[in-house]
Amino acid sequence: MISVRNLHFAYSDNRVIFNDFNLEIKVGSLFGLIGPNGAGKSTLISLVTGLNSAQAGSIQINGKDLSLARNELLSNLSSVPQEYAFYPKLTVMQNLNFFCRLYKSINQPEQNIEDAIELTGLADYQNRAAGKLSGGLKRRLNLAIGLLNKPTLLILDEPTVGIDPQSRHFILSAIKQLNNDGTTILYTSHYMEEIERLCDTIAVIDHGKIMMSGELGNLLSNASSFQIQTQRPVAMNEIDACSFSDRININKTKLEGELDNAMQLNELIAQLQQFGHRIEEVEYGKKSLESMYFDLTERAVRE
Amino acid sequence: MINILLNILKKEFTLVLKDIHALLVLFIMPMAFILVMSLALPDTEAENDKDKPKIGLIFKQEKDSQLSASDELTKLPGFHTQKFTNKNNVREKIINDQLIAMIVVPENFIQLLQKNETIENNMEVFYSPSTPSQLRFLLMASIRQVVALWQLEKKLNEKASNSFMQQGLKDKFLGVSLVSEHEVSVAEEKVEAKQPSSVQQSVPAWLIFSMFFVVIPLSTTFIVEKQHGTLQRLKTLPIADGYFLFGKIIPYIMINLIQTILMFLVGIYLVPAAGGQALQLSDNAWLLIPMSMSISLLAISLAMLIAVRVNTTDQATTIGGVTNLLLAAVGGVMVPTYVMPEAMKNISGYSPMNWGLEGFLTVLLREGSFADIMPEMMKLLSLSAICLFFAVTSYKHLLRD
Numbered sequence: 001m002i003s004v005r006n007l008h009f010a011y012s013d014n015r016v017i018f019n020d021f022n023l024e025i026k027v028g029s030l031f032g033l034i035g036p037n038g039a040g041k042s043t044l045i046s047l048v049t050g051l052n053s054a055q056a057g058s059i060q061i062n063g064k065d066l067s068l069a070r071n072e073l074l075s076n077l078s079s080v081p082q083e084y085a086f087y088p089k090l091t092v093m094q095n096l097n098f099f100c101r102l103y104k105s106i107n108q109p110e111q112n113i114e115d116a117i118e119l120t121g122l123a124d125y126q127n128r129a130a131g132k133l134s135g136g137l138k139r140r141l142n143l144a145i146g147l148l149n150k151p152t153l154l155i156l157d158e159p160t161v162g163i164d165p166q167s168r169h170f171i172l173s174a175i176k177q178l179n180n181d182g183t184t185i186l187y188t189s190h191y192m193e194e195i196e197r198l199c200d201t202i203a204v205i206d207h208g209k210i211m212m213s214g215e216l217g218n219l220l221s222n223a224s225s226f227q228i229q230t231q232r233p234v235a236m237n238e239i240d241a242c243s244f245s246d247r248i249n250i251n252k253t254k255l256e257g258e259l260d261n262a263m264q265l266n267e268l269i270a271q272l273q274q275f276g277h278r279i280e281e282v283e284y285g286k287k288s289l290e291s292m293y294f295d296l297t298e299r300a301v302r303e
Numbered sequence: 304m305i306n307i308l309l310n311i312l313k314k315e316f317t318l319v320l321k322d323i324h325a326l327l328v329l330f331i332m333p334m335a336f337i338l339v340m341s342l343a344l345p346d347t348e349a350e351n352d353k354d355k356p357k358i359g360l361i362f363k364q365e366k367d368s369q370l371s372a373s374d375e376l377t378k379l380p381g382f383h384t385q386k387f388t389n390k391n392n393v394r395e396k397i398i399n400d401q402l403i404a405m406i407v408v409p410e411n412f413i414q415l416l417q418k419n420e421t422i423e424n425n426m427e428v429f430y431s432p433s434t435p436s437q438l439r440f441l442l443m444a445s446i447r448q449v450v451a452l453w454q455l456e457k458k459l460n461e462k463a464s465n466s467f468m469q470q471g472l473k474d475k476f477l478g479v480s481l482v483s484e485h486e487v488s489v490a491e492e493k494v495e496a497k498q499p500s501s502v503q504q505s506v507p508a509w510l511i512f513s514m515f516f517v518v519i520p521l522s523t524t525f526i527v528e529k530q531h532g533t534l535q536r537l538k539t540l541p542i543a544d545g546y547f548l549f550g551k552i553i554p555y556i557m558i559n560l561i562q563t564i565l566m567f568l569v570g571i572y573l574v575p576a577a578g579g580q581a582l583q584l585s586d587n588a589w590l591l592i593p594m595s596m597s598i599s600l601l602a603i604s605l606a607m608l609i610a611v612r613v614n615t616t617d618q619a620t621t622i623g624g625v626t627n628l629l630l631a632a633v634g635g636v637m638v639p640t641y642v643m644p645e646a647m648k649n650i651s652g653y654s655p656m657n658w659g660l661e662g663f664l665t666v667l668l669r670e671g672s673f674a675d676i677m678p679e680m681m682k683l684l685s686l687s688a689i690c691l692f693f694a695v696t697s698y699k700h701l702l703r704d
Contacts, residue, residue, distance in 0.1 A: 012700065049539040051702060074541035083532030087314070089321045094314075101310040102540050145536070 001027040001153060001184045002048060007057035009047060017043045018208045021057070025186060025201070030179040032199030032216070033188045036297050040208040041188045042082075045155055048186070049079045061153065075105040077153040080146035082161060084138045088131025092122055092141055095130050100148040112148050119174055120144040136167025143171060147178070154178065155186045160194065172198060192290040196220075202289075204296050211296040220289065226265055228255040229281040230272060238275045242268055259284075307542060311550030312557075318524050319558065325520035329562060333513035337505050337569050341579045344501035344639075355383040356438055359393035359405040362386070373413060375449045376406065381441060394429075403434040404442055416450070417457045426450070498641050499668050502582045506570035507663030508636040511656050513562055514595075515602045515630065517555045518623030522610035525551070526619060529701070538702060548695070552603055559599035563591065582667075590666045594676055597683040598659040604690035611697040630656045658682045 002025040010016040017040045025031045035041050046052045048059055050070050059066040061073045086095045100109040117123050120140040130141055160168045179185050189195055203213035233252040239245045244264055248257040259265055265284050319325055377384050387393045396402045409424035430439055528534040570582030613619045631637050634654030651657045662679035665671035
């Protein structure tokens with residue numbers, strides 16, 4: 001669906017954001033793009049939506065180069081920005097009408113508007129001024145505008161920022177439904193639980209580079225890690241009896257590594273106790289996305 | 304394509320209509336200024352009229368003063384005539400040197416004269432002892448001409464079949480076509496420009512001032528679009544940049560044209576209804592449209608440049624408002640250039656509002672042609688192109704960063 005190859009982009013003040021950047025997003029996927037502020041997420045979105053042009057490299061959507069077939073490709077994609085990108089003084093319906101009628105490709109604007117209203121649950125608010133809607137309803141209107149052209153690729157930039165749990169649940173359900181109906185979605189968010197709940201594929205980017213990418217299920221299942229803290233240092237020969245000892249790292253009183261199952265953890269603890277070690281702390285289980293994210297991007301607060 | 308443009312125009316109009324402050328500034332403010340200033344500014348003609356020798360006019364029968372023929376007496380050339388009902392009041396004013404003479408029209412005088420019936424009482428003229436003989440002679444000549452005119456009209460009504468013929472015969476009898484007036488022109492001497500009346504000054508001046516205030520709705524909409532990410536969203540739609548550019552320019556040109564029509568209507572109808580002098584338009588009035596569009600393009604380009612360069616609506620309102628006030632103060636909007644000292648007149652020539660005002664006055668006052676307003680139009684359009692160039696360049700820079 002989206003193929004970004006050898007991308008190079010720098011702003012006019014010579015800040016280089018991407019240098020030889022590559023990314024693939026498959027058709028029908030719900031792709032989570034995560035990274036700290038300043039990582040390059042918004043710039044990548046601006047490049048994919050044609051708002052900015054790369055100095056080198058290519059962006060292909062459905063096999064067509066964005067720089068060569070911009071208008072054709074933009075007719076089938078839609079971007080929902082983080083801000084409330086509509087006119088607060090116009091009503092919900094006036095906003096939807098305005099944005100819908102900017103597409104030459106839409107033959108039945110009334111039908112598309114009706115579908116967008118239905119999916120986002122805005123039927124009761126059509127005549128209300130957009131600026132007077134609650135935060136949750138504004139987010140829904142923002143999303144509805146993005147659905148007017150029935151895009152095959154939908155780009156959502158933090159669509160649930162600052163809203164109540166009910167509205168968030170509503171929006172996430174709508175996004176899931178769109179994806180089930182075949183829309184490819186590029187989703188960015190700082191809420192890791194949202195990414196875990198929604199996305200099938202993710203990429204973690206930082207400083208314009210991909211730190212990790214792949215199917216979310218695989219990334220998380222490969223991360224059944226453990227950590228044991230003992231009172232006194234452990235010697236390597238003390239755990240030789242365990243068949244999986246080659247997967248364990250020992251750093252004085254701290255043992256860590258990845259295990260196949262909990263039985264192996266029990267075996268290891270029994271072995272350590274046999275040598276008179278007192279176990280002070282044990283951590284075991286799948287790593288959360290958040291934990292992986294922090295490992296990759298460091299915990300220091302960004303601008 | 305047209306549908307997309309119409310859609311953008313509809314949106315811009317809806318936003319302006321919902322902006323009550325913009326409507327007040329664009330339409331109500333200039334209307335109020337035109338009304339107040341047209342009535343407050345001293346009229347050159349009226350001022351001249353005040354300098355004329357004053358005479359009192361008394362109709363012994365009120366009915367006579369209502370006849371259209373009586374207008375000829377109230378508008379005696381070279382004199383400022385005031386109607387009175389009480390002869391003693393007039394006498395007092397003559398004694399106090401407030402009037403130089405009094406004309407007393409006896410009962411049914413005009414009617415009897417027009418019916419060619421016997422007139423028993425003559426029209427009487429009473430002079431102040433201090434009235435010079437030249438003025439007495441001039442007044443008598445004027446009165447005799449009016450009486451002759453009444454008699455002539457009576458004859459013509461009997462002989463000529465239509466008003467066209469009557470006018471022709473009247474001109475012939477009065478010798479209008481035999482005498483023509485000319486002023487001696489001296490080539491080396493600078494001829495003083497004709498001064499506009501208060502309404503001729505006020506209508507174009509305050510119209511131009513209000514046209515430049517499109518900066519408020521235009522920048523408010525643009526800054527909201529910029530701050531809310533709407534601009535970015537619009538840029539990700541599969542339509543050319545030209546739509547957005549024309550989508551901004553066309554609605555405000557239309558708003559400026561509506562302002563033009565409305566303000567001229569105020570000058571033509573509302574100002575006289577309020578007691579001022581009516582604005583007169585001649586055959587070249589269509590030139591007000593290209594002139595107005597040139598001013599409009601500059602006002603919009605300047606507004607776009609300000610809107611792109613600033614970050615908040617407060618900044619836009621302050622910068623736009625102060626810029627307009629300065630251009631108006633210098634450009635002869637607030638203080639007419641003809642009352643400015645020579646040095647200020649020269650400075651005023653650098654204000655685009657002055658270019659617009661001069662263009663309008665060329666049409667209204669000097670009955671100028673298209674070629675006559677071209678220099679002003681070219682100046683306005685050139686500056687507009689410069690502002691637009693910088694606005695578009697800044698806009699592209701803004702989207703990129």
